[in-house]
Amino acid sequence: MTATTTDPVLSFDEAMARFDPVLGLEVHVELNTVSKMFCGCSTVFGAPPNTQTCPVCLGLPGSMPVVNGKAVEAAIRIGLALNCSIAEWCRFARKNYFYPDMPKNFQTSQYDEPIAYDGWTEVDVDGTTYRIDIERAHMEEDTGKSLHVGGATGRIHGADHSLVDYNRAGIPLIEIVTKPVEGTGAQAPQVARAYVAHLRDLLLGLGVSDVRMEQGSLRCDVNLSLRESPSAPFGTRSETKNVNSLRSVERAVRYETGRQAARLAAGERVVQETRHWHEDTGITTPGRSKEEAEDYRYFPEPDLVPIAPDRAWVEQLKAGLPEPPRERRARLQQEWGFSDLEMRDTVGAGALGLVEETIAAGASPAAARKWWLSEMARRANEQGVELTALAVTPADVARVQALVDEGKVNDKLARQVFDGVLAGEGTPDEVVEKRGLAVVSDEGALSAAVDRAIEANPDVAQKIRDGKVAAAGALIGAVMKEMRGQADAGRVRELILEKLA
Amino acid sequence: MSDPTRRTAAELADALASGETSSVELTRAHLDRIAAVDGDVHAFLQVDAEGALAAARASDERRAAGTPASVLDGVPIAVKDVLATEGLPTTCGSRILEGWVPPYDATVVARLRQAGLPILGKTNMDEFAMGSSTEHSAYGPTHNPWDLSRIPGGSGGGSAAAVAAFEAPLAIGTDTGGSIRQPGAVTGTVGVKPTYGGVSRYGLVSLANSLDQAGPVTRTVLDAALLHEVVGGHDPLDSTSIDQPLPALVEAARQGASGDLSGVRLGVVKELTGEGYQAGVQQRFDEAVQLLVGAGAEVVEVSCPTFVHALATYYLILPAEASSNLARFDAMRYGLRVYPDGVDAPSAEEVMRATRDVGFGDEVKRRIILGTYALSSGYYDAYYGQAQKVRTLVGRDFATAFEKADVLLSPTAPTTAFKIGEKVDDPLAMYLNDLATIPANLAGVPGISVPSGLADEDGLPTGLQVLAPATADDRVYRIGAAAERLLLEKWGGPLLDRAPDLAGASA
Numbered sequence A: 001m002t003a004t005t006t007d008p009v010l011s012f013d014e015a016m017a018r019f020d021p022v023l024g025l026e027v028h029v030e031l032n033t034v035s036k037m038f039c040g041c042s043t044v045f046g047a048p049p050n051t052q053t054c055p056v057c058l059g060l061p062g063s064m065p066v067v068n069g070k071a072v073e074a075a076i077r078i079g080l081a082l083n084c085s086i087a088e089w090c091r092f093a094r095k096n097y098f099y100p101d102m103p104k105n106f107q108t109s110q111y112d113e114p115i116a117y118d119g120w121t122e123v124d125v126d127g128t129t130y131r132i133d134i135e136r137a138h139m140e141e142d143t144g145k146s147l148h149v150g151g152a153t154g155r156i157h158g159a160d161h162s163l164v165d166y167n168r169a170g171i172p173l174i175e176i177v178t179k180p181v182e183g184t185g186a187q188a189p190q191v192a193r194a195y196v197a198h199l200r201d202l203l204l205g206l207g208v209s210d211v212r213m214e215q216g217s218l219r220c221d222v223n224l225s226l227r228e229s230p231s232a233p234f235g236t237r238s239e240t241k242n243v244n245s246l247r248s249v250e251r252a253v254r255y256e257t258g259r260q261a262a263r264l265a266a267g268e269r270v271v272q273e274t275r276h277w278h279e280d281t282g283i284t285t286p287g288r289s290k291e292e293a294e295d296y297r298y299f300p301e302p303d304l305v306p307i308a309p310d311r312a313w314v315e316q317l318k319a320g321l322p323e324p325p326r327e328r329r330a331r332l333q334q335e336w337g338f339s340d341l342e343m344r345d346t347v348g349a350g351a352l353g354l355v356e357e358t359i360a361a362g363a364s365p366a367a368a369r370k371w372w373l374s375e376m377a378r379r380a381n382e383q384g385v386e387l388t389a390l391a392v393t394p395a396d397v398a399r400v401q402a403l404v405d406e407g408k409v410n411d412k413l414a415r416q417v418f419d420g421v422l423a424g425e426g427t428p429d430e431v432v433e434k435r436g437l438a439v440v441s442d443e444g445a446l447s448a449a450v451d452r453a454i455e456a457n458p459d460v461a462q463k464i465r466d467g468k469v470a471a472a473g474a475l476i477g478a479v480m481k482e483m484r485g486q487a488d489a490g491r492v493r494e495l496i497l498e499k500l501a
Numbered sequence B: 001m002s003d004p005t006r007r008t009a010a011e012l013a014d015a016l017a018s019g020e021t022s023s024v025e026l027t028r029a030h031l032d033r034i035a036a037v038d039g040d041v042h043a044f045l046q047v048d049a050e051g052a053l054a055a056a057r058a059s060d061e062r063r064a065a066g067t068p069a070s071v072l073d074g075v076p077i078a079v080k081d082v083l084a085t086e087g088l089p090t091t092c093g094s095r096i097l098e099g100w101v102p103p104y105d106a107t108v109v110a111r112l113r114q115a116g117l118p119i120l121g122k123t124n125m126d127e128f129a130m131g132s133s134t135e136h137s138a139y140g141p142t143h144n145p146w147d148l149s150r151i152p153g154g155s156g157g158g159s160a161a162a163v164a165a166f167e168a169p170l171a172i173g174t175d176t177g178g179s180i181r182q183p184g185a186v187t188g189t190v191g192v193k194p195t196y197g198g199v200s201r202y203g204l205v206s207l208a209n210s211l212d213q214a215g216p217v218t219r220t221v222l223d224a225a226l227l228h229e230v231v232g233g234h235d236p237l238d239s240t241s242i243d244q245p246l247p248a249l250v251e252a253a254r255q256g257a258s259g260d261l262s263g264v265r266l267g268v269v270k271e272l273t274g275e276g277y278q279a280g281v282q283q284r285f286d287e288a289v290q291l292l293v294g295a296g297a298e299v300v301e302v303s304c305p306t307f308v309h310a311l312a313t314y315y316l317i318l319p320a321e322a323s324s325n326l327a328r329f330d331a332m333r334y335g336l337r338v339y340p341d342g343v344d345a346p347s348a349e350e351v352m353r354a355t356r357d358v359g360f361g362d363e364v365k366r367r368i369i370l371g372t373y374a375l376s377s378g379y380y381d382a383y384y385g386q387a388q389k390v391r392t393l394v395g396r397d398f399a400t401a402f403e404k405a406d407v408l409l410s411p412t413a414p415t416t417a418f419k420i421g422e423k424v425d426d427p428l429a430m431y432l433n434d435l436a437t438i439p440a441n442l443a444g445v446p447g448i449s450v451p452s453g454l455a456d457e458d459g460l461p462t463g464l465q466v467l468a469p470a471t472a473d474d475r476v477y478r479i480g481a482a483a484e485r486l487l488l489e490k491w492g493g494p495l496l497d498r499a500p501d502l503a504g505a506s507a
């Protein structure tokens, strides 16, 4: 069943003409620590259900949590990378509510004492820089995962029964919450997307998370409200939950803007509620209303002692932070001589790191960009995976380019080399060898082929003799065809021009 | 040997070491005693004869090989049913955990096994340790061996009664507001609540995490010290466990028993005596203090004014933490599952509601409601927040008092054992039983209860409580052992020798 709605929606332009949007983004990041937040269980993704559990993450009576120091370290580094203050002293708190995939029926989280608070970061959209203030980044544990069996929707409603996998229960999460983001105007959807993309790059740079949105290791809740003008008080906001791709973040902001604008324009009020995002139809539907919201009855977790990070350690972590993504991008653009557009495309394709490594492996910036953004992007798209998931390394790409530069293969053959590498046939050199892809550099054979082409096309040959060099293309094509592509087109052209000079 | 069930754990350990007896013999003797008297006492919810005898045989093999695992290797023990025991049902006295067999051992239990103590079984308790009489057990009350019509105290009435009825030489209890000490007082046995963090809570099914502490239940102070040294000390699985070695407890108990108390300052807490304390209880307390003075100790009166608020504070913090701890019992993964009557294809929430309705007793429901309310938004500051502030003040009162005195003294419980059923419908009267024991839990300090005699008016046991600063558990053993020795001399033998013979007792 596809979610449908009768909510009227105003067009985005119309909405923007009448209202000013205010954004808020809550991002949950699963850390890539080896063990869980409060026990020693493995965090590896994709294991058979309930094989990575113990009395602690199953919440069995009598079990008690012990904080994972590596998760605290990651939380502090994330906080520092977002220019946050790091708490001198903070505690975990219990967030009490019932849900079958939450083993203790409370989540061990942080409440009014987050590990990191009051930060900021900046994102760029079409040449404009937006400052995003960070309210807090706090530590918590993930819940299990329910699978609702039977029924048509895969949702709990209408299901025969549910299965719960607790492998995910207790995986460390960092929740990063922005302060209200104002002043974006009609750029709100792009700013939201750019912020999440920016966080992804930042977290990747820190090496603290796999940040795979498709696996749920980075999840986003989008809060949005509208007001009459930038000077008016905040309007009532909706919270759209689990918007789990960059494209969806942008679409969700756009949709909610139109939906709320239609209500306000009709003189109705916006209901403060959580809303479900529907990826397939690009709409939101109502979830829990805040009027009937639960009281989480937070209180400090009595089984854990407060965390008081040593100041010298925090300073040490700060000194060890990697270069921030924005600064890194600016530096790389400068070094590579990319235009703004080229740089934006590279970043947008998620190819920045790949291009950087390819250049480091010896390719020119232009070549590295060309391969990743055209040939590799097409293949990733066909396979429905991220560029980084392709079975080809930056070193492979650099090597193929080197083969082209050395004249051993041409562009067409290079694509076949990539076919072989992706098919697991070995390194580029091994593929060239096994498939016999090297261009024919036997001057004799090539010369004979050129002679035959000239003989077969006297008219064209005469034009070239008359100085119309551009006509050489037809002869080159004929030679290449005869050589089944395995010739260096540049050398063929030289031979033709020599012979017809 | 003479009836092994009448001997102390220290004596049994000596007899095992000298080869006079075997662990199998001891364990069998206690299992026989349980079979003979527990029908009347009902101290046990679960007896594990097979497991205990297997452990006893293994112990005897170690002794034979000359490699005992500990001083107490082979001495059997009973464990309160609130501690997780792998392969042995753990119910917490609740219907909702009926039949639950934990897949893991509590750290205390693991240490008992490592030290070679055969576990005789699991002892009865008020449901989830909520109560002072063991009447709130879903499996029926435990009876006081001194008078079977009376309560054995609670929540750990099962452990205290087992030891008092000679069904076990040793037991483990847990103490959240007095659940080890108050049963000790009303059954004429010894109970120790260690410093908070001194004994691991891992595997102890939490009542109130910030107050709970497991500890020894025995017939002598020395036995308690021996057991404390086996189960105590740092545990990385419990973040609140203290990462430093235990003081020398056995040594302190031996030193205390040697008698000299000169230079020791005893503080009698003004707020924990007098009004509200039964005359016979007060009288035995005063006499015990005089005996200690006779041994060279000096007495000062100390005042801890915030102690009068301790009970109210406790009844906010405990239910708050408990309401959250008990949320996990939702019929999803383990324990009882009840389907609601007349509902076709009930939802998870409906099953959970029906299960909690049937699975929890009234006292548990009462405290869940209290705690949920105390933590609710808009009430948190007034209740839970305020209670934490008072708790801090209680700690300050202790600190001030310990500047004037090395240990503090009071009667353990305000009354002797009351009749089963007498207070079960009057929660407030029931809560008053823990008046003198609760402050120690709020402040995390250690305390012991040793028998101080029998009240004149009813001939039932009374207790002397000794409290010391946090991590100075050795002091409660020293003063407790001194009082025990002086009183034994006065009585001419153990107090429990005066307890009536139980029906079916063959010894």
Ligand SMILES: [Zn+2]
Binding pocket: A036, A039, A040, A041, A052, A053, A054, A055, A056, A057, A058, A170
């Ligand atoms: Zn685990």
